[in-house]
Amino acid sequence: MHYTPQPQAVQSILFDVLGAEAQLAGLAPFAEADGDLMRQVLEEAGKFVGEAVAPLNTLGDNPGCQFAAGKVTTPPGFRPAYQAFWQAGWPALSASVDDGGQGLPGVLECVLYEWLSAANHGWTMAPGLLHGAYECIRHHASDELKERYAAKIATGEWLATMCLTEPHAGSDLGLARTRGTPQPDGSYRVSGTKIFISGGEHDLTDNIIHLVLGRLPDAPAGPKGLSLFLVPKFMPDGRTNAAFCDRIEEKMGLHGSPTCVMRFDEATGWLIGEPGRGLNAMFVMMNAARLHVALQGIGLLDAAWQKADAYAHERRQMRAPGARKSPEAADLIIDHPAVQRILDTQRAWVDTSRVLAYRTGLELDIAKHHADADRRTAANRWCSLVTPVIKSICTHQAFHGASECLQVFGGHGYVKEWGIEQIVRDSRVAMIYEGTNEIQAIDLLVRKVLPDGGATLNALLNDLLADSAWSQPSSSLQANAEALRQVTAELVAVNAADPSKAYWVAGEYLRVTGLVLLQWAADRLAASKACAGSPQAYDAWILPELGMRMAIIRSQLSIK
């Protein structure tokens, strides 16, 4: 059973719950992107994903990508599907019209990537970095580089990588040792070894553009010494550059995506942006990239739910409690509370997370294009605070919720045949990459909430509760938002005396923030009647975690 996108469910959240049409209508570049056009784009996207990409997911897992003599062969069907994908214009959905893009709102691209990830996480890793690379080049590269690469990457004709991690430098990029040595012609000789490079080498496209973080000869130690280099696999004159794939990793899952060890051996590259401002050049893509990882989580969980829901409606075991439900010797397992509860809970996770993630997509569009500076500020606030939260909670739930969905299958879930265990394996990496979930928590609490005494967080909560499209927040949501303000104030106070304390409870704080945001989303869904799943499931099975997290934070704060 392949994943099947459900455009109606998504449209209902985008347009009915979030009022996307009205939100986007005020943004100049999207004046022509009315609801009908956006609906049509989503219908077409759903078709493409379901027909061209989803059926390849099992092949992505096995045989997966193969490595031999420096070359990576992607699984059968991957290249034709990718070629069809870029030629149909999908990677360029929200790229600028100037660069061959369609200039549509980024939020549509969010939905597209959620579905692609649900359908085939491994395949989707290939174009997953495209938009970020495009934005990075567009905003920071020289005109000459833009001329040569922007359109190729905007359209997806060539794929791109981000070469950040080194064997000893993972979460701590400041330790990176890759060097770039200036040449008389303005280019650089780039040397160093990068690991965990998704799509560092493959056969999907005719060229691969590497964005490589490294140091100039005179650079200081630490993150401020990092510059960004563009290193193509093939040079403009057709020669092969000295960018070598030494091996691909044997991983827990995601075998459809080659995770490469890349060795740059005096490869030719060009500087993107200012020397020493490499991290800055990459940060333009960070919120979008993290949002995309959150959307991967949502998609993977939806895919797991689809499988488990279908299985629960065909498998019979034992009598369910209550009145006899079937003349057969056993009832459908969906009629067993333990199974129904799993499915209701994961459905509620998908639906509420979608509200948060799509709103974040809208806020990114608004932050870029709204005419009003205050509105842009509010949008940036939302993106800054909510992005680490959803990156963490959605990827956490993808893995843990997919494991719950596996449980619905009993022993059959543990064998490969049903495809559910692949989702568990594939999804696990999303809790790690684009900043581990522990780093997201530190980003939220230590870097964003505490430094201004909680002011930004409080402003976000004000926005959330005062939302004009919203009749009146429920008393429970108001109380929980107030509890979040209160515990924030306590953290601010304790932090002044002991700055290490926050690091112990950052994970809890992120979960509390996430649960309040999700409660807002659940209330929104309930008010709009757009929720396909059990409307009580969020309150019943998910929200109670909030009290536990609060108790843990408080007990830590009380320890001297």
Next chain:
Amino acid sequence: MHYTPQPQAVQSILFDVLGAEAQLAGLAPFAEADGDLMRQVLEEAGKFVGEAVAPLNTLGDNPGCQFAAGKVTTPPGFRPAYQAFWQAGWPALSASVDDGGQGLPGVLECVLYEWLSAANHGWTMAPGLLHGAYECIRHHASDELKERYAAKIATGEWLATMCLTEPHAGSDLGLARTRGTPQPDGSYRVSGTKIFISGGEHDLTDNIIHLVLGRLPDAPAGPKGLSLFLVPKFMPDGRTNAAFCDRIEEKMGLHGSPTCVMRFDEATGWLIGEPGRGLNAMFVMMNAARLHVALQGIGLLDAAWQKADAYAHERRQMRAPGARKSPEAADLIIDHPAVQRILDTQRAWVDTSRVLAYRTGLELDIAKHHADADRRTAANRWCSLVTPVIKSICTHQAFHGASECLQVFGGHGYVKEWGIEQIVRDSRVAMIYEGTNEIQAIDLLVRKVLPDGGATLNALLNDLLADSAWSQPSSSLQANAEALRQVTAELVAVNAADPSKAYWVAGEYLRVTGLVLLQWAADRLAASKACAGSPQAYDAWILPELGMRMAIIRSQLSIK
């Protein structure tokens, strides 16, 4: 890095915390098993596990077991290790001296199997069913069958299987269709297909003895129509029986254990026990088998912890909060609170779970051998209530805690090289087999706690709090035990009006019960100073879940 058993840590829990020597001294068969002997056995067991079994774990994953033309080839080294294992007498540790066993307490076997599972879960599946099969034959088989098979299985010279599941009959064994047709010579022709048969076919031993659940021709439908048949791979005269392995499953993990589809095609078998009492004959082994699965969970989590702890003490990334800890450019990741917290928490899970599991092993010994009927009743009560709890919580924690340990490695955890992802994959199945964790929850609440109005549960809590080796239970433990009694009473009351309610909260109820039991264990560890990990970790990071679970139960009970 292979798993290394730590006999001292285990001995400290067994002897210092649980007073095993005094507990066992009163049991007639163990009069000669003094503390010194038991310590020596554990030292030797630790050596064998660490030297002979642990180094094969990676080969168990890859290449794993191979299937061709009806035959299963186990990974390199598996057969020699198994032959050394049984020839050294390890499977017979707690088998009766009459059957060639050593007659030692079952609790020692518990420790042995915990270590074996930690070292090599796949390999350990092979002997994992031996003791259950031995007990089943010993208590239920005819003298002739016992004569032929009891000693071979007690010593482990031949391995055994339990053939229960069929494609349409998993949790619901009553749906099984395999038939046994009586023959004039007193044997039966057994026909049917069984799936998920661990070790249904392999090359570890010279014969395999299948215990097969099936129906006599005149048997009623449902579980009461099931009988148990002994079907050997090779007949006493050396002929090959009609028991065929049609394939082995492709699984998420546990590749070192062949999960077979077994087809019995008029195979020759003999009845074990009475016709229609097949489930009864298997139930003698159920508590022990579930306890062994709990111990697998504990072992796997300990193995994950060992790996993560070692990595956290050698990997450096970023500055940890607080005073500078190292002159190097980055601190050890153990100094980062998010990492330390993961390790402290998983260590606390292992230590507290061991206390519960080893006590359950002791209570099983006491239930079998104590002279006093009241003490046997109390021991049976403990085993009956605590076994489903620890089967569920320990296997849940193995998977989720191993995933936390994987997180300590960052991206390196997702690649196979470090072996941590294998533990996540291998451990997942333990939440499913021997009764899914959802079924354990129903077993506890619906079958064991509610029917007598909570009386057995209350008696267990009385035993727990009144424990004579215990100075005075903490006020927090007393309060939580009281809360468990209270919520039990509420469930009993609601259940009278609406028996389906319990099924919605059975999972929560099991967790609450587990958390109270673990709190008792944590208090015991703290009192005996035997806890190697952070003594506050249980209270700080694990126990707060109790309030959340209570809140969920109460909110469900209040729904009309």
